[in-house]
Structure formats: C-alpha cells, structure tokens
Amino acid sequence: MIVYMFLAVVLFIKCTDGSYFRGGTISWLPQTNNPPVINSTQAIIINQRYAWLESTVSSVCSPTTILSYGLIGDNTTNKLNCLSSSTTCTSANFPTNLTTLVPCTDYNSLLNMSTGESSLIFNLTVKTDGLVIGYGSHSTDLSWMPLNMINDSALVNISMYLNLSARSDNGLINSSPTTSNPFVIFVQVNVNTSINIPMADIDGDIIQCRFAESSKNYNGILVDECGEVCYSEALPNATVLFSDDSICTLNVTLPSSGYYAVALQLEDFLENATEPLSSVPLQFVLYAYEESNITTNSSTNCTIAPNITSIDPDNPSPGSTVYAAVNVPYTATINAQSGCGIQPNTSIINFLTISPPGMIKTDVPFLESDGSTYGINLLWVPTSDQLGMNYTFCAIAIDINLYTSEQYCFDFMVGPKTTTSGPYITQPMTTITTTSTTTTTTGQPVNYLPLAVGLGIGIGLPLLCLLGFIARSYIQRYLFGFLRSISDSRVGNYRNADDLSLQKMSPPPTRSLDKKDLKKTPDYREQYINEKNSSSSPPSPPSPYNQKQSNLIRRKSASPSTTSAFELGSLSSTTISMFSSTTNALLTDRVEHITASSSTTNPLLLGGSILVRAYNKQNDSV
Template identity: 35%
Template structure:
C-alpha cells in the first residue's frame, strides 16, 4: 500500500462496505495582505466539499445530513478527515486541516449537502508545496471511476510575483450535481476569476501523472477524464460534451491555473493550481414537455457584485417555466457561509422567486461566489446560474443627470447629427469581463423601440477613460426630428477594476437619461391667428406720466404720454393685429399717441435663427472635430497599448465571430 494514503485507508475501507458519499469540491487560498512584509505571510485557506445528504455514520465520524436548522446553528457536515501536505521539505509549516465543514446548502431531491470552512496559516515567503485531500469513495453509478477513491490537490505558492506582490489563487465555482439530457450536445461554462485582475486564467483536465502536472502529485484519483469524449476550451473553461447513458453520473475533475503574462503561459509555469470537481447526471428525454426551467435574473449569469462589509444584501433568483403544469419544487445552490434562502415564491403564473439574504462579515473579505439551479416537478434542472459577491468593495454607479450637460451628455434638445454620448460613474471603471452587457438607445415617440445598442463587453464604439464612458456612432445616427429618446442599460455595462470587476446595476428607468431631436420644420412654419374683438366701451384708469421703455415692448401695445385724465373711449378693432383704429371724444387735456415698432416672437426667432445657426455650425465645424479627434485618438492609443481588458474583449469578439461562422 502507498504510504501517502495510509491515514485515509481505514475510512476508505468503511466507504467500500457502506456505500459512497463524495460529490466533489475545491481548495483555494489568498493572502490576507498581498504586500510582503517581513519573512512570512498569512494565507487564508478555503475548503468546500459536497456529500450525499442521506449518508450518515456518526460512529465513524461521517455526518452528511443538513437542513435549515443545521445551517442556522452553524452545524458541520462531512467526514472527520484531514487535508494533508504532500511529501515536501516544507510540510513542517503545514498543520492538517479538518475536512468537516459548516453546512451552507442542501437539496432534498438531489440528495446532496454542501459546506465550507476557512483557516489562516502563517507560512514563510518564497516556498511552494502541494496540499491534498484523499479518501473514498465516489458513488458506484459513474460512467468512469465508480467506487474509486477521490483525490483533490492544490498548489500553494508564496513566491513573490514579478510585480512584487504575493499571489492569490483563482476561484472557480459550480453546483455539485448538474442534470443534463442524454444524446444532446451541451455547453457548460465554469465561472473562474482571480483577485489579481490582470492575470491570465486557464483551466485544464486534472492529471494523475505527477510528472506532467503543476501539483507534482495525483490530482484526480479515479475520475481522471471522467467525461468520455468531452472537449475543453481552456481559455474560458468551457466544456462541450454529450452524455449517452441515462441514470449515470460523469465525474468532472479540473484544475484552474493563473499565469502572470503570456510569456509565463507559454512556458507553462502557473503561479497556482486550484482543483474543481463535480458531477454531471444524464436523464432521458421526458414524455411531454422537455423544456427545463430557466433562471432569468435579477442579475445576469456570471455577474460580479460589489458588496460592502456589514451591508444587508438582498438578491433575487428569478425563474421562468415554459410548460403547462410545470412548477419549481426545489433549488440546488452553492452559497457563502451565513446566506439565508427564502421559501420558493410564485408571484405570477410561470414565474418563481428565491430571495437571498446575507450580511457579509469582515472575515469574508474578497470573492464569495453563489450558484443556483432550479428543479421542477419533473426533476428537470435549469442551467447553472452563478454570481460572485465581492465583499469589501463597492460597485460603480452611473451618476443620474442633475443639470443640462452634467453627468451624462447630451441631454435636452440636440441636433440630428449628434454622434458622441458619454456618462460619468462614481468610481474608476473599465470594460466589463463578459459579453451581453448592452446599452440601448430607445425611441420614446415610437413606444420605446430600440434604435441602437452596443455590447460593452467588446464593442469598439464604447471606450472607457477613468470615470467617463464614451459611446461613438461610427455610422449615420438613427435620430428622427422631433422624436424623444431615452437610454437604458443592462447590469454590468461598466466594471470596477478590482478582482472580477464589480458591475454597475441595471438602469431600466425611461426618465433616467432623455433627449430629443430639434425639428427645424416646426419652428419655421409656426403662425399666429388673432380673432377680431367686438366693440366695447372702456373707461381708463389714471396713468403715470412716465414714458414706457419701448425696448420692452414686443406685442404691439400702443404707448401713451399724457397728463393725468379720465377718458371715455369707443374702440373698434379690426382683425388685423398690427393696426389699431381709435375714435371718440376727449377732455381738454391733449393726448399724444405714438405706436412702437412691433417685433413679434416669430420675427425675433427668424431674425436670430440664421446667424446663431451659422456661427454655431462654423465654430463646431472648426474646433469640434479637431478636439474630438485628438482626444479620441489619444484615448484609443492608450486603450490599445495599456488596457488588458481591451485585449480580452477583442479575443472574446474573435471567438464569438468564429462561433457564428462555424454555426
């Protein structure tokens, strides 16, 4: 027998006799302070494992049952075993980590419980070694590796990065069991991220040959290459696969690795290697409706949410069903410690909600992922939906406009040839890390029809310069004279620069950012019609002897300069508004009447319109393009030279176009 597994041999023998209970897991770590100080570093090591909920042998230290009470009382689940150090000269710095974890999630239908635990280790700088969790066993109903032992391995590395900081390992998240229909090709994306936001991330199949892997140790036990025929796209950790046998599971064993730059990537020298293991389950096509439910929000899949420490977090998991009689009866989740889930709500036909409530603690600083899958009354499971709560950081907000040409531009009435738009945010932002983050321009005059949209994940028309985001229409803009428009945004159109990039919230309010297009035709054809008055007798009141300022007169009022008198006048006014005829008798006082030069509002508009338009157009034509082109060229130059997210966006766009061409 191999001595490295001797400490787990007894439990492994018990599992062979009584059955299987492991459902996968992960090991990650991060420094509490990435800036080196002294000769050591404090690392927070996190373990997360899932188990068969109905498997319980307390006398052997194995308890997998979990319910709401277990979660609320911080009860533990798992087997009383340890995460060990692989043979190394540095193992004296590692003390075994107990594998019982605090229960965070359970599913009665899928018969699974999950939990996690963290512990702080003080380790010397500039060392590297592997930790692992070995025991048994996987369940019997596996396509490959049934009733075999599991092996979960992670490489800890305290060597300083080329930038002088201490590395943080990547984080990957998944549900422990994912249901998929057999004989259909599926695409499953693993959400992976890194606190060191500029690192290059890749994933690969775990490898049992210690001579050919980063950990220099067995990484996958009995489920190496456990999904026959599956293809792995390493750059974005996408698995393309087909399950062929209903009622069987397929074990997935991956390693998520981070590289400092393309040079280290080519040299195959990752800074850390994180395990991620879980199960696919194949089910036959159901009779009747075979459309599984779908999680549609409130946040998009793979969103990163800034979450201040101590804040009251409330998020909604919103599910839609598509078949008559289809209901949501259960959820399978993967949650941070302390997160509470409500009962399943049904606010409207075909729509179901799960409300998440959570107060993050200071000990949870950094990324805390959450995943969910909805299960209907036919045991059909939705696609996995995951978000990452970035504890200790704020999400950027798009600043609501307060004044004309303020935090967003333009607002109010603008010309039809307007092509530049911009908005301000509350913090420094960059391009989002995912596609599908759209800005929409909508025609309010035409029932909110979308006239233009830009995907901020890759669109070259959208550029990010500090606190300002600029949208430039390369072609003729779609504006119609006299139409009103407004702008809406999906969540994540801008991202902060920390870790996974905390995202801006969605903006659906049609009054948030509005503008309208100037209509010269309406202004140039407006006329005024005056209806004739009837003849009336008017008795005037005493008036001042002070002459009225004619500069203030624009309505054709007759001006009078006279001594104080009382006059009875019979007045007849014709339908022509520019002529006034007065007859009648007066007293001994002589009244002198003068008619001021009349300037109507329409005349004033006509007189001023053309000089203003000509001057405005001339000034804008001369100075506007020069300033815009210089600034834009400079920003684009810096963007292309220094912004790694721009490079990522181009890569994602290229991949997207390749997929479109292939399809």
C-alpha cells in the same frame, strides 16, 4: 408522482453509511499585498468548498445546521496534507491542523446533497519551488458516491499547487483562479452536450483548464491529482475539453443514465508563459437522464430551458456586488419561469444554490401569484465575524423535465452595521484590468460634491460671462451715451473755424426729433460739408477778420454755457440756413456756378468749405 419516485429512487439514491464525496474545489490568495521574502512567513487564505450526500450522518444539514454553522464532511479523513518534499513539509513550514470540515451552507433534499464552504487563514513559509496541498486518499480512504463506469467505490484525490514567491510582473504574491461551478450538472443521455466551466482570476491572468492527471510532476514531486476518477477511467473516450484564454468547455456524450465524475485543474499564466503560477482542482458529477423516464405527460413537449427572471427586491445584475451590513437582515426572492411559460407540466421543481455561510432558503419552490413564476426566499443576517468578507451567491433553476437555467451569480461584501435597513448594490465593472494604475468601481456611497462643483463651474461661469457681456453692451449703449451727452453739454464739440463762423453768423432754429428720426438723420457734416479745397492751388491765408472771428468763436465754444449744434445724448437737432433765420430753406443756386476765375475773389472762396464759399457769394451779390 412517478417523476418524484424516479428522482428519489433512481436519481438521488439514499445512502446510510460513508460520507460519499460528490465534488470539491480549493483555492487560495494572500491576506495582504506585502511583497514576499524567501524563507519568511506569509498569511494565506485557503478557501474550500465540498459537496456530500446529505443522507449520511456526518453530512446531514438543515436550517438549524446552517444557522449554527454546523460542520459537515468526512469524520475520519478531514485534513489537508502537504504533498511536497519532506524538507518542505516540516511542521515549521506547514501546519498539521488544516481541517476539511466546512460549515454547511446549502442542502437540497430532492438532490440528497449537502454543500459547505470555509475560509482558513494560516501562515506558510515562502519557498522558491512552491507547495502542493492535497485532500483525500493520499493518507486514508475517501470514497466517491456510486459512479457509472467504475465497478467499486472510487477513491478521492484532490490537489492544489501554490507558489508564494514574487510574481515577475509586479513583485507581489499570486492569487489562484476560482470557480463557481455547481457540483451536479444534468445531461440528457445520448445527446452531445457542451458545458461551460466558469473561471475567474482577480489578478487578471490568463486561465486555462485541463484534465487532472494521476501523476503530475511539480518541481520533481509526482502528485496524484484525481485518484480513481481520472479522465480515462470516469468519462467516455469521446469526451473533449476545450481550453482557450479564460474559457473552458467540456463536450460530452453520456451513454447511459447515472452519475459520472469529472476531475479538472484550473491554472493561471502570465502572458506568453508556459509554467503556471498556480493550479487548483475542480471536481464534480454529471447526472445523465433519459427523457422517457422523466416525462410523464405526452402534452409536455417543452424543450426550452427555464430562466431566472429576477431576484427581488434589489435585482442585482449578474456579476454585481451587494453590500450587506453586519446584523442587518438581507431578504430576497429568487424568481424563475419555465422556458415555455404557463404550458402544462413545465413547472420549476428545484433550485441549486451556492450561498454564503448562515443564509437559509425555502426548501421547495412555491408558485407565485402570476401563475407562471416560481420562487424561493432567502434570509441572511451577516455576523461580525464575517465583516470584510466576500462571498459569491449563485442559483440555477431546474424544471420538471430536468432542463436547467443559466447560472445566475452575484457577490456579497459584508460591511459594518449602518442606519439603513437594506443593502446597496454596485454594478459590475465594464473594464477588467488589474494593474496598479487601474481605477476600479467601489461600493462606497457616491460623493456628489465634486460633481456639483464641476457643474457649477462648467455651467455657471459661462453664464456669468454671458450676463457680463450683455450688461457691458447696455452700459456702453445707454450709460456711456448719457455721460457723454453731459460732457458735451459742458464742454461742447470742437469743429473747424469755418463751421463755427457759420453758426455764429446765422443762429439756427431747433426742432425736436423722436428716436426714429434720430436714427434716420445722417450726420450733418458728412452730408453737407466738404473738407477738401475746390482748387488744387494752395489756399490763401485767412484774413485778419476771419482769424479774429475764428478765435472768438473757438473761445465761446469752450465756454460751459455754449451748446453744440448736435448733441448725441439729447433728442434735438440743429438745421442751419444760409439765408436768414426766418427762412428754413437750402440754397437754390448751385455751388458749381462759383468759379475760381472771378475777378473779385474773396480769400474765403479759395480756402474753406463749400458752405463758406456759398455764403461769400451771397454777400457779394448783395
């Protein structure tokens, strides 16, 4: 109970008069990507986000205010002013009705804070020297909430520089940096704290941050960017701001409890450039607290920051995009746990949120069924007026010791009403480039037809080729063999005259062979027939008898009724005997015994095969 009294009385002071400013930021982007023309008009979108004390009459907020898009802000000072030269700030070049009143999007009763955001579209004249727009005490008094280091109320000045002329790299209009930084950050007293400032740029430019200046020169025009909360007045002297390529870190040590204002400018640059393309403001407060004032139980010694564990049921990852449909309710639960789990007195007591217009949330976190997780519920029904808009949602969990989690942010894109009951999610891109040739991830439903066709070609075509090769092998082995056997049975195999003479003179018996024998049986001519002459002397011409016999056999071989000695397509083989058909034995007398010196030399011995010569030898012996 003591902690809540402290938060209500010391930390979040209730004020009843004034609109006490608590921070703000302004950014801009072109409505289209049309190349600009000097002295022509271009439609520009101005985004404004401000924070106020909720207890004031003009900034009170509730679920009813959010659902009705009720406006909050200062009742008397609520216009954006042109701060450039008088020739630039004419009514023809700059509208005079740009309001700073914004629809309330979030409120936090424990923090006594209301925040709102708006997007305005209007036409501006393109000038070579750019334009400076500001809000605050440039025209009337606008005060901050009570701040440390400042005795009286500090005046507010917040300024933005934009240049609508063509960028030198792509000829288009620039878009300014943006930030999702919360408007209140908790810092423990006398503890050196590093605060990372989130920055983004849709053009992919280099982003730098700097402290706002009381007299900043924009093309000869001096502009007050920070009013009475400039660095030297609102922060300790030891405060340091580090800025590197798209990284901004504030290093600060606060000496006493209370509020401190921070006024920064975020600027985008082309590579190797020294002059910014644009400069946008970011102003917020730091709350310094002493741990002894917060801790009420000596058993609470958890110094680990809490963390947001999930956002059910869709669980969008940080940086992803949720596509929500018009008039379709979006519901979710933000879940967070203390860094020390279920340790006593380490509960989650609050959530800081940045929400799209019209989203309502649970005011106080509730304990979930697991006993260690705390959550708040979200409900949003996008309207037709929000069709095509982009919104950022962010959440930070705060535990009872005022330790805060990392900020958890994702984006909403509002699309047309669909037949589905919920959103679909696009995860963040792994590569961040913004050139015209870059392909980016969109949230449209995926068309799987090209993938199916690609897989069909990539897998089916090689498979068909393999099946065709196998089929071809089997056709060659079986079908072609079968056709060849038919052909051989009709036409016959032509051999030399000597072989055919032997077949005619000694008709061979046949026997059946199985396939195994057929494979093991060598070709008959390779095993037994030698085509070479037995002598180096030229062969004698064949006798008329042999010539006549050879011609007769060749004609008979061509007859369809004649079968070859060996048929590839059949399972039969022919064995030839050099004696009689009743004897199935090979010649026992060796061929080497026949010599060319014999006195009665038969012409067939000098020419023809070994078998022919052996046959002649047999006839001579008879």
